[in-house]
Amino acid sequence: MTATHLDSISIRAAAVAPSATLALTARVRELRAAGNDVIGFGAGEPDFTTPTPVCNAAIEALQGGMTHYVPVPGAPDSRSAVADVFRVRNGIECTADDVIISNGGKFSCYLAIQALVDPGDEVVLPTPAWLSYKPMVELAGGTVVEVETGPGDNFLAKPEAIAAAMTSKTKLVIINSPSNPCGTMYSPGQIRDIADVIAGHDRAWIMSDEIYDRLVYGGREHLSFGSLSNVANRTITINGLSKTWAATGWRVGWACAPGEGGAVIKAMSRLQSQSSSSITSFLNPAVVAACTKTDDEIEAMRVIFEQRAGLMFELVSAWPRVTCPPPAGAFYVFPDVSGTFGCTSPGGRPISSASTFAEALLEEAAVAVVPGESFLGCGGNHVRLSFATDEDSIGMGCTRVLEWLGALQD
Numbered sequence: 001m002t003a004t005h006l007d008s009i010s011i012r013a014a015a016v017a018p019s020a021t022l023a024l025t026a027r028v029r030e031l032r033a034a035g036n037d038v039i040g041f042g043a044g045e046p047d048f049t050t051p052t053p054v055c056n057a058a059i060e061a062l063q064g065g066m067t068h069y070v071p072v073p074g075a076p077d078s079r080s081a082v083a084d085v086f087r088v089r090n091g092i093e094c095t096a097d098d099v100i101i102s103n104g105g106k107f108s109c110y111l112a113i114q115a116l117v118d119p120g121d122e123v124v125l126p127t128p129a130w131l132s133y134k135p136m137v138e139l140a141g142g143t144v145v146e147v148e149t150g151p152g153d154n155f156l157a158k159p160e161a162i163a164a165a166m167t168s169k170t171k172l173v174i175i176n177s178p179s180n181p182c183g184t185m186y187s188p189g190q191i192r193d194i195a196d197v198i199a200g201h202d203r204a205w206i207m208s209d210e211i212y213d214r215l216v217y218g219g220r221e222h223l224s225f226g227s228l229s230n231v232a233n234r235t236i237t238i239n240g241l242s243k244t245w246a247a248t249g250w251r252v253g254w255a256c257a258p259g260e261g262g263a264v265i266k267a268m269s270r271l272q273s274q275s276s277s278s279i280t281s282f283l284n285p286a287v288v289a290a291c292t293k294t295d296d297e298i299e300a301m302r303v304i305f306e307q308r309a310g311l312m313f314e315l316v317s318a319w320p321r322v323t324c325p326p327p328a329g330a331f332y333v334f335p336d337v338s339g340t341f342g343c344t345s346p347g348g349r350p351i352s353s354a355s356t357f358a359e360a361l362l363e364e365a366a367v368a369v370v371p372g373e374s375f376l377g378c379g380g381n382h383v384r385l386s387f388a389t390d391e392d393s394i395g396m397g398c399t400r401v402l403e404w405l406g407a408l409q410d
């Protein structure tokens with residue numbers, strides 16, 4: 001029997017869909033290279049440059065010869081600097097030993113899920129959710145149990161709904177606040193209520209993805225599950241350089257899990273030792289610089305993001321047939337575009353889904369947005385727009401969408 005090319009691919013790998021957001025970014029790059037003036041609201045990455053102290057620390061370490069293997073979970077001083085941030089900013093009691101630094105927040109999530117989830121385990125996930133959690137859970141053999149939320153509740157799962165989704169098979173609950181794609185966030189009271197529910201289940205861990213914790217608006221307060229005494233021992237907190245430090249390409253993220261004698265961090269470290277080994281050696285001093293020397297730069301970027309959030313929300317709110325809750329954190333708005341389904345675009349394309357909406361918008365108005373289907377739940381009624389771009393582009397892009405929406409035919 002001759003094996004076909006497709007037969008060669010493992011069942012696991014064949015089942016994984018490529019990231020829709022990275023695919024869109026690639027398509028925008030292609031269109032721009034072909035000379036199209038595309039306005040990109042797709043990419044979830046800050047347009048700022050990484051703060052100078054972080055860049056300088058990496059350059060100096062590279063030029064100083066820090067180019068060899070480093071300890072798997074990160075150099076001691078960078079783990080210690082990250083632990084200090086978790087302790088001081090997030091109120092999480094931890095030491096350097098409770099921290100692992102990995103190749104991006106995404107890989108930190110992947111390792112945490114691999115460390116905890118066995119085949120047959122259930123993982124509770126409020127949706128719409130960041131699109132990588134589900135494939136990661138499935139790669140570990142687990143099953144995602146969705147808790148659906150919607151614009152009516154600001155995309156925030158109620159504690160009763162999380163309680164109803166949890167069973168004796170629940171191993172993990174994933175919470176991402178502020179949220180990608182929704183741009184909303186839980187209040188401290190809501191975090192405490194959810195923690196109380198999870199504390200009642202002996203087996204269940206929390207993976208709290210707090211990668212947007214420094215990007216919050218309107219004076220809102222971010223509370224970390226890891227700071228709450230009833231769940232501190234069963235919480236893995238994820239963060240990293242990408243969003244707060246405008247360093248998406250550096251591929252540096254980290255996790256902290258002080259509970260169970262550091263068993264989860266040790267397991268993640270074993271997995272890392274057999275996969276990526278460690279982060280790039282000369283980025284360790286950059287992590288220290290990021291954690292100790294950049295508070296002013298971070299706040300300056302946050303203030304600009306807050307202004308953009310206000311501008312984007314004002315402009316999107318003026319779009320016909322579209323509704324949108326105000327952004328509270330991260331750098332996304334997630335409007336409901338289902339009021340356009342059944343219409344025909346100015347270029348003659350039938351609009352029947354978030355994907356057909358996004359495709360027609362990109363081809364006809366040269367504005368890139370991410371269709372919401374891959375974020376699960378009610379995501380298929382929504383598109384995600386990132387405001388991690390300058391105000392002129394936000395203004396121009398939103399005007400293009402306004403005109404395009406105005407020309408839709410019933």
Ligand SMILES: Cc1ncc(COP(=O)(O)O)c(C=O)c1O
Pocket residue numbers: 044103104105106107130176179180209211240241242243248252253
């Ligand atoms: C919610 C969330 N978690 C984790 C990540 C991963 O970020 P990175 O791997 O760039 O650190 C992202 C990036 O888009 C995200 O939105």
